Each structure stands twice: as C-alpha cells, then as structure tokens.
Amino acid sequence: MTKYRAIKTDCDHGHTHDSRKEAARCNQLHDMEIDGAITDLRQQPSFAVNIGDSYICTYVADFEYRVQDCRIVEDVKGVRTAVFQLKRKLVEATHPGVVVTIYPPVRRKRRKAKKVAT
Incomplete structure (x- = not known):
C-alpha cells in the first residue's frame, strides 16, 4: 500500500497495476480494443x-492508444500531485x-448557494 492507499492489483489480462482503479481501466481499454x-x-x-x-x-504514463488518427496518452489518477502536474x-x-489525459475526468464540485438573511 502506498501513501495514497493504492493497492497493487492484477487486471484480467495478467498485468500488475499500481491501483485497483488502474487495473479496472486496463480491463475497460482492452474491451474497447477488442470492440474496435x-x-x-x-x-x-x-x-x-x-x-x-x-x-x-x-x-511514464499508464496507457497509450489511438482513437482513429488521434494519439491518446492516459494517466489514471486518484490524487493529482504537483509533480504530476509539472x-x-x-x-x-x-x-x-x-x-496527456487524466482518468477519471476531473469533476467540478458545485458550490452551494449562499443563504440570504431575511
């Protein structure tokens, strides 16, 4: 287990990945490759x-693949560190x-509406 609590995990294709999320993404990408x-x-x-x-x-990224003629380099991140950003x-x-794309995509948190004093 790392300082970010990631657990090394094997995917369905025999690769060892640094986290369960990365292994799950590997399975998804292999299925997408089989589907074309x-x-x-x-x-x-x-x-x-x-x-x-x-x-x-x-x-070192996690994955690289092509979608039509576009080259995609993907990194699976739970925590986006300053070193990674640089x-x-x-x-x-x-x-x-x-x-370099990040999986899962960044989700922006919605701000709660401020309560107006009446």
Missing part, C-alpha cells in the same frame, strides 16, 4: 523530457502532438 473502438494499446509508455541538451526527467506540462511542451 481503440487500437495500438500500450502500457507504461515513457517519454524523456529534454530541454536543449539537458535531460530533465522521464515521464511533468504533464513538460511532456506536452516537449512532445508536440502528445496530450
């Missing part, structure tokens, strides 16, 4: 971040055409 909705599914694709001649870091921006800036 996506192609070229890869696990743990890595992207080296270089600025000029300097190596900065390596970003690496995501660096990858998108140094690798043209790569957009």
